[in-house]
Amino acid sequence: MNSEGSSVYPYLLGPHLIRLTGLLAVVLLPLWFNPWADVAFEPAKIALFLLLVLLAGSIALPTWLRKPDALAAPPRALRRWLSAYLAIIAAATFASVDPPASLWGTPNNLHGALVLAAGPLFALLLLLSWRTLAARQRQVTALILGSVPVTLYGLIQALGLDPLSWTTDAISPVLSTLGRSNFLGAYLALIIPFTLARLWEPLPSGLTLPAARWRTGVVLALQVTCLLLTQARGAWLGATVAVAACLGLLAYRWRDRRLALAALLVCLLGGAWLLLMNRVSLVRQPTAASASAPFVELRLASTATRLLIWRTSAGLIGPRWLLGYGPATFTPVFKPNSPAELTSWQDSAIVTDPHNLVLDQWLTLGLAGLLALVATVVTFYRLTWRGLLSTADRPAHARSAAALAAVTGFLVQAQFNPNVIVTLAIFWIAMMLGVAEGHS
Numbered sequence: 001m002n003s004e005g006s007s008v009y010p011y012l013l014g015p016h017l018i019r020l021t022g023l024l025a026v027v028l029l030p031l032w033f034n035p036w037a038d039v040a041f042e043p044a045k046i047a048l049f050l051l052l053v054l055l056a057g058s059i060a061l062p063t064w065l066r067k068p069d070a071l072a073a074p075p076r077a078l079r080r081w082l083s084a085y086l087a088i089i090a091a092a093t094f095a096s097v098d099p100p101a102s103l104w105g106t107p108n109n110l111h112g113a114l115v116l117a118a119g120p121l122f123a124l125l126l127l128l129s130w131r132t133l134a135a136r137q138r139q140v141t142a143l144i145l146g147s148v149p150v151t152l153y154g155l156i157q158a159l160g161l162d163p164l165s166w167t168t169d170a171i172s173p174v175l176s177t178l179g180r181s182n183f184l185g186a187y188l189a190l191i192i193p194f195t196l197a198r199l200w201e202p203l204p205s206g207l208t209l210p211a212a213r214w215r216t217g218v219v220l221a222l223q224v225t226c227l228l229l230t231q232a233r234g235a236w237l238g239a240t241v242a243v244a245a246c247l248g249l250l251a252y253r254w255r256d257r258r259l260a261l262a263a264l265l266v267c268l269l270g271g272a273w274l275l276l277m278n279r280v281s282l283v284r285q286p287t288a289a290s291a292s293a294p295f296v297e298l299r300l301a302s303t304a305t306r307l308l309i310w311r312t313s314a315g316l317i318g319p320r321w322l323l324g325y326g327p328a329t330f331t332p333v334f335k336p337n338s339p340a341e342l343t344s345w346q347d348s349a350i351v352t353d354p355h356n357l358v359l360d361q362w363l364t365l366g367l368a369g370l371l372a373l374v375a376t377v378v379t380f381y382r383l384t385w386r387g388l389l390s391t392a393d394r395p396a397h398a399r400s401a402a403a404l405a406a407v408t409g410f411l412v413q414a415q416f417n418p419n420v421i422v423t424l425a426i427f428w429i430a431m432m433l434g435v436a437e438g439h440s
Contacts, residue, residue, distance in 0.1 A: 014063030014070055018129040021056040022139055025049065025122070026429065027146040030187060030422050031177050035164060041179030045421050046110050053118045056125045071128040075439050077379045082120055085372040089117050089327070092365045096326020097333065109328040109352045115421065116327050116364075120376075123428035130436050136399070137203060139433065140194050143426070144219060147191045150176045151226040154184060158229045158283050171298055172231040173286045178422060185235025186423045188227040189409045190430060193242045195220045197402035200250070201395040233277050234416030240270030242409025249401040253388060306355050306416065308342050309334075313354035317362055324366035330354065333363070353418035357411065360419070380407065380431045387438030396437060403434030 029052075034044040063070050074082075093113040096102035105112030130136050154176040156162055166173070172181040198216045202209050227239055244266045251259035278299045285295060316325075316333060325333050331352050338351070354360050361370040381404065388400040410427045 014059055015129040015131065017059045018056050018063075018125055019135055019139070021052045021059075021122075022126040022129075022429065023142040025052050025425060026139070026143045029425060030146055030150050033177055033179070041177070042420055043110060046115055049122075049421050049425060050114065050118055053122045053125075056122060060125050060128065072131050074124060074127055075379070075383060075435060078376070078383070078435055081372060081376040081379055082124060085120065085369065085376055086117055088323070088365050088369040088372050089113050092323045092326050092369060095323050097320075097329050098326065101328050102326035105328045106331070108331050108350050111419075111421075112328045113326075119421075119424045119428040122425065123432040126429060127432040127436055130432075133440070136433060136436055137201075139429070140198075140399070140402075141203070143191055143429075144195050144198065147188065147195075147223055148219060150178070150184070150187070151222040153177060154226040154229060155222070158226075160284070168286050171281075171285065171295070171302070172229060172283050174226065174229045174231075174283060176226070179420070181230040182232040182235060182417050183420050183423065185227055185230040185232030186238065186410070186413050186417055186420075187426070188223050188230075189235045189239035189242055189413050190406050190423060190426045192220065192223050192227070192239055193246045193402045193405035193409065194430075195223060196243060196246055196405075197398040200398040228273075229283055231277060231282060232417075233274060234413045236270070236274055236277065237416075238409040238411075238413030240266060240274070241412045242405040244270070245408050246401045246405035249388065249404060250397060253397045253401070254394070305342065308339050309351060309355055310359060312337055312339055313356070313359045313363060317359075320366065321362075322366045322368055324362060324364045324369065327364050330360075330363060355416060355418055357414035357419065377407070377411070377431070380434055383438035384434035385438070387434070387440070390438075400434060400437045403430050403437065406430040407434065 029045055029049055032045050032048045033041045037043065060071065090113065093099060093102040101112070103113050105115060126139070130139070153162075154174045157174045157176065162173075166175060168175055168180060170181040174184065175181050176184045178184040178187055195216060199213050199220075202212055207215070224239075227235065244263045247259050247263035247266060250256065251263060279296055281295045285298075312334065316337060331350055334351055334354075354363060358370065361373055365372075384400050384404050388397055388404070391397070407427065407430050410423065410430070414423075
C-alpha cells in the first residue's frame with residue numbers, strides 16, 4: 001500500500017501540482033492586491049509569488065528525489081546559463097554594499113536576491129513539469145484568461161466608475177490591479193502576442209474555428225483597448241514590436257505576404273500613434289498629475305526625468321562594474337548622486353530603479369550578471385527559433401512566434417520602465433514556453 005502510494009505520487013501528483021502553481025500564478029498574481037495596506041500592490045504580489053514558488057519547490061524536490069524521470073530534463077545550455085545567473089545573484093548579494101538589504105529587500109525596494117532568483121527558478125520548475133503539449137496550452141490559456149478581469153477593471157477605471165479611490169502620479173488613471181498605468185501596459189504587452197497567436201491554434205473546446213477566433217478576437221480587442229488607455233509609451237512600443245514580430249515571424253515561416261503586410265501596417269500605425277501619444281490624451285488625467293502641469297508638459301518632464309536617471313545611473317557603474325552594488329541597493333546608491341536638475345514629479349518620489357533593464361542589471365549584478373542574463377536570453381532565442389523552423393505544424397509555429405514576440409516586447413519596454421513582479425514572472429514563464437517548444 002505504501003509502496004504503491006509512493007510510486008503514484010511523483011508520477012501523477014508532483015508534476016500536476018507544480019503545473020497548478022503555474023496556473024495560479026498567472027491568474028492570481030496580476031489580480032492580487034491589499035487595498036488596506038499603505039502600498040497596496042507590489043508587496044502583496046511578491047508575498048503571493050514567493051509562496052507559490054515555495055510550494056512548487058517543496059513539491060518538486062521530493063518528486064525528483066523519489067523518481068527523477070517524473071520531471072523533464074531542461075536543455076543543457078539553458079541549465080548552464082541559468083545556474084550561472086543564479087550563482088551571480090548569490091555572489092552579488094554576498095559582495096553587496098548592504099548584504100542584508102540585498103538578501104531580503106528593503107521597504108522601498110522589495111526586489112532582493114530571493115525575489116530575483118524566484119522568477120527563473122519558478123519558470124524552470126514549470127518547464128520541468130510541462131511534459132505534454134496540453135500542459136503548455138493550459139498555461140497559455142490561463143495567461144490569456146487571467147488578463148480578462150484585469151482589462152475589464154481597467155475599462156471601468158477609464159469610464160470613471162471605479163468604486164475604489166486610487167492616488168497615482170501617472171499620466172493615466174487606468175492602473176487596474178497592477179498599481180500603475182505603465183505596469184499595466186507592460187503586462188498587456190507580454191500577453192497580447194499569446195492572444196494573437198491563438199487565432200491560428202484551434203483548441204479542443206468544441207467550438208468551430210471561426211467561433212473560437214471570434215472569441216479570441218474579443219479578448220484581443222479588450223487587451224489592445226486597455227493598453228491604449230494606459231497611455232504608456234514604453235509599453236505601447238513594446239507591444240507594437242511584439243505584434244509586428246509575431247506577424248513577421250509567421251509571414252516568414254508560412255511565406256504569407258498578407259501577414260507581412262499586416263506586420264508592416266502594425267509598425268506604421270503603432271509608430272504614428274507613439275508620436276501622437278505625446279500630445280493626445282484618451283482619458284482624463286488623475287488629480288495628482290493634472291494638478292502639477294498640463295498634459296504635454298508632463299510628457300516632456302517624464303522624458304527629461306528618465307534621461308537624467310539614465311545618465312546618473314550610467315555614471316555609477318564604474319566603481320563596481322563586475323558584480324554591481326547588490327540587489328535592492330539602488331536607492332541609497334543613487335540618492336547621494338541625484339542630479340540637481342531632477343525637478344519633475346520625481347522630486348517627491350524615491351527613485352528605486354534606473355528605468356532601464358540593462359542599467360538595472362549592471363548596477364545590481366554587475367557586468368557578470370548582465371552577461372549571464374544575456375546568454376540566457378540568447379539561449380532562449382536559439383532554442384525557440386529552432387522549434388519554429390524544425391516542424392511543419394502551423395499551431396506550433398504560432399506558439400513559438402508568440403513566445404519570441406512576447407519576450408522581445410518585454411525587453412523593448414523594459415528599457416523605459418521599472419520592472420515589477422508580475423511582468424518579471426511572466427517574462428520568465430514566456431521564455432520557458434518558447435524553450436519547451438524548441439526542446440520538444
